[in-house]
Amino acid sequence: MTRQLLFDNIRRRKSFLCVGLDSDIRKLPKHLLENEDDPVFAFNRAIIDATADVCVAYKPNLAFYECNGLAGWKSYERTIQYLHNHYPTHFVIADAKRGDIGNTSQMYARSFFEEQDVDAVTVAPYMGEDSVTPFLGYAGKWVVMLALTSNKGSLDFQLLEDKDGERLFEKVLRTSLGWGNEHNTMYVVGATRGSLFADVRRIVPRHFLLVPGVGAQGGSLEEVCRYGMNDACGLLVNSSRGIIFADSTEHFADVAREKAAELQKQMENLLRERGLL
Amino acid sequence: MTRQLLFDNIRRRKSFLCVGLDSDIRKLPKHLLENEDDPVFAFNRAIIDATADVCVAYKPNLAFYECNGLAGWKSYERTIQYLHNHYPTHFVIADAKRGDIGNTSQMYARSFFEEQDVDAVTVAPYMGEDSVTPFLGYAGKWVVMLALTSNKGSLDFQLLEDKDGERLFEKVLRTSLGWGNEHNTMYVVGATRGSLFADVRRIVPRHFLLVPGVGAQGGSLEEVCRYGMNDACGLLVNSSRGIIFADSTEHFADVAREKAAELQKQMENLLRERGLL
Numbered sequence: 001m002t003r004q005l006l007f008d009n010i011r012r013r014k015s016f017l018c019v020g021l022d023s024d025i026r027k028l029p030k031h032l033l034e035n036e037d038d039p040v041f042a043f044n045r046a047i048i049d050a051t052a053d054v055c056v057a058y059k060p061n062l063a064f065y066e067c068n069g070l071a072g073w074k075s076y077e078r079t080i081q082y083l084h085n086h087y088p089t090h091f092v093i094a095d096a097k098r099g100d101i102g103n104t105s106q107m108y109a110r111s112f113f114e115e116q117d118v119d120a121v122t123v124a125p126y127m128g129e130d131s132v133t134p135f136l137g138y139a140g141k142w143v144v145m146l147a148l149t150s151n152k153g154s155l156d157f158q159l160l161e162d163k164d165g166e167r168l169f170e171k172v173l174r175t176s177l178g179w180g181n182e183h184n185t186m187y188v189v190g191a192t193r194g195s196l197f198a199d200v201r202r203i204v205p206r207h208f209l210l211v212p213g214v215g216a217q218g219g220s221l222e223e224v225c226r227y228g229m230n231d232a233c234g235l236l237v238n239s240s241r242g243i244i245f246a247d248s249t250e251h252f253a254d255v256a257r258e259k260a261a262e263l264q265k266q267m268e269n270l271l272r273e274r275g276l277l
Numbered sequence: 278m279t280r281q282l283l284f285d286n287i288r289r290r291k292s293f294l295c296v297g298l299d300s301d302i303r304k305l306p307k308h309l310l311e312n313e314d315d316p317v318f319a320f321n322r323a324i325i326d327a328t329a330d331v332c333v334a335y336k337p338n339l340a341f342y343e344c345n346g347l348a349g350w351k352s353y354e355r356t357i358q359y360l361h362n363h364y365p366t367h368f369v370i371a372d373a374k375r376g377d378i379g380n381t382s383q384m385y386a387r388s389f390f391e392e393q394d395v396d397a398v399t400v401a402p403y404m405g406e407d408s409v410t411p412f413l414g415y416a417g418k419w420v421v422m423l424a425l426t427s428n429k430g431s432l433d434f435q436l437l438e439d440k441d442g443e444r445l446f447e448k449v450l451r452t453s454l455g456w457g458n459e460h461n462t463m464y465v466v467g468a469t470r471g472s473l474f475a476d477v478r479r480i481v482p483r484h485f486l487l488v489p490g491v492g493a494q495g496g497s498l499e500e501v502c503r504y505g506m507n508d509a510c511g512l513l514v515n516s517s518r519g520i521i522f523a524d525s526t527e528h529f530a531d532v533a534r535e536k537a538a539e540l541q542k543q544m545e546n547l548l549r550e551r552g553l554l
Contacts, residue, residue: 020377064373100338124403149403153405
């Protein structure tokens with residue numbers, strides 16, 4: 001999906017919400033576990049059907065599928081296929097945090113972009129250029145590179161300053177500008193990072209940012225938008241647990257929709273304030 | 278597997294070789310592709326049977342399985358199961374380069390250590406403490422953290438110096454000493470890094486290092502040992518392509534064994550020189 005199409009979808013749905021499919025089998029509603037052959041897929045399908053018109057992206061987190069072995073891999077593939085078949089204009093991010101030496105990253109790129117045909121994959125930058133560039137050779141596909149993550153541990157290394165006062169996340173942003181551009185690269189910046197968004201935007205004013213950490217992790221949507229929004233929106237804000245596990249009864253999908261719609265309403269207002277609608 | 282047991286196995290087999298199962302389906306011998314239902318597993322089984330007595334560890338690289346989707350996941354699981362059943366004293370490293378926020382890393386840890394029951398998993402440190410510690414709570418299991426990798430891109434960020442002259446890989450080593458110890462943590466240090474091994478050993482003298490980059494990537498085994506070996510050997514040296522794809526005829530397993538045995542002989546000499554045999 002091109003940057004322009006993504007922005008068009010954001011305007012059409014008045015939303016830059018990404019729903020994170022962290023579909024932990026241990027947290028699924030009991031009735032699905034008891035009655036469904038593939039409860040993870042059944043859960044995802046219901047969540048997707050309930051939220052598709054208030055979001056623009058889905059982000060399955062591979063960890064929650066891999067931990068179920070073969071059955072998990074199947075649930076994941078069926079979810080991707082379901083999205084392709086029924087919601088082809090939704091942006092699909094495989095949240096896999098991959099990254100390895102060139103020949104291995106090449107295999108991951110093939111896997112995600114040719115076999116699964118998802119739109120984007122999250123990649124860790126620690127191993128540098130040749131671990132990232134194999135993902136950049138696919139038209140309409142995206143690398144989403146970790147820059148400044150939402151977790152506590154992000155403080156361990158990402159804020160380290162070099163001799164010139166440049167922090168590691170800034171070095172990652174600046175260096176990777178030499179590898180790709182705003183049409184094939186996004187960055188993960190955690191919603192919990194507040195005013196650091198301004199520092200991110202100084203280096204990558206035009207790129208899309210994937211923003212986890214609103215909801216369960218405590219980040220503020222208003223603050224993210226104040227510092228992070230650009231004139232093509234430039235934000236995909238993810239919420240996972242706050243939407244998909246808001247309720248664990250037979251009404252889980254309705255409640256998930258309510259939670260997603262609440263965020264969509266806030267997003268619509270923020271897009272209007274910015275003059276993007 | 279405990280550190281002591283690993284060292285015992287190294288002395289018994291006179292080898293600290295890890296065979297990398299980067300079993301790219303496009304490079305498999307033709308007769309396997311034509312005659313086998315699961316050519317990747319058939320290939321791995323033959324490689325394992327041919328090399329088990331000259332190595333102490335196997336390292337399947339997940340990228341080369343994932344890219345085949347469900348079938349690939351099956352090949353991977355069958356390989357792990359085969360190792361458990363036939364070679365239970367070999368150390369098995371899932372080369373997955375995982376690492377995510379705490380609750381997600383917890384799922385990966387469950388997947389690798391409870392479901393698959395491998396001995397170790399490679400983890401990227403970029404996201405810091407809570408992305409790594411979930412892997413440390415399993416007795417006899419290991420995190421293998423990226424420190425100084427063998428690829429060209431490793432120069433992009435891993436050698437960055439902070440204001441006090443400490444480089445990022447050194448910061449990763451030093452900081453992670455507060456999370457684990459030499460009984461549950463190893464580090465990836467590329468064979469192409471030569472004398473930097475001495476800098477690594479200044480910070481982590483007792484830890485095991487997983488060393489890729491001998492063979493196809495050009496690193497020197499002698500140099501690695503000169504700077505990196507400690508009194509429990511402290512090294513697992515990996516070779517993948519240089520062993521498993523040394524020949525693509527029906528004799529591939531025999532040739533793989535020859536290549537592995539050559540490395541084992543060199544390793545035996547190096548262990549003797551050091552007085553460890």
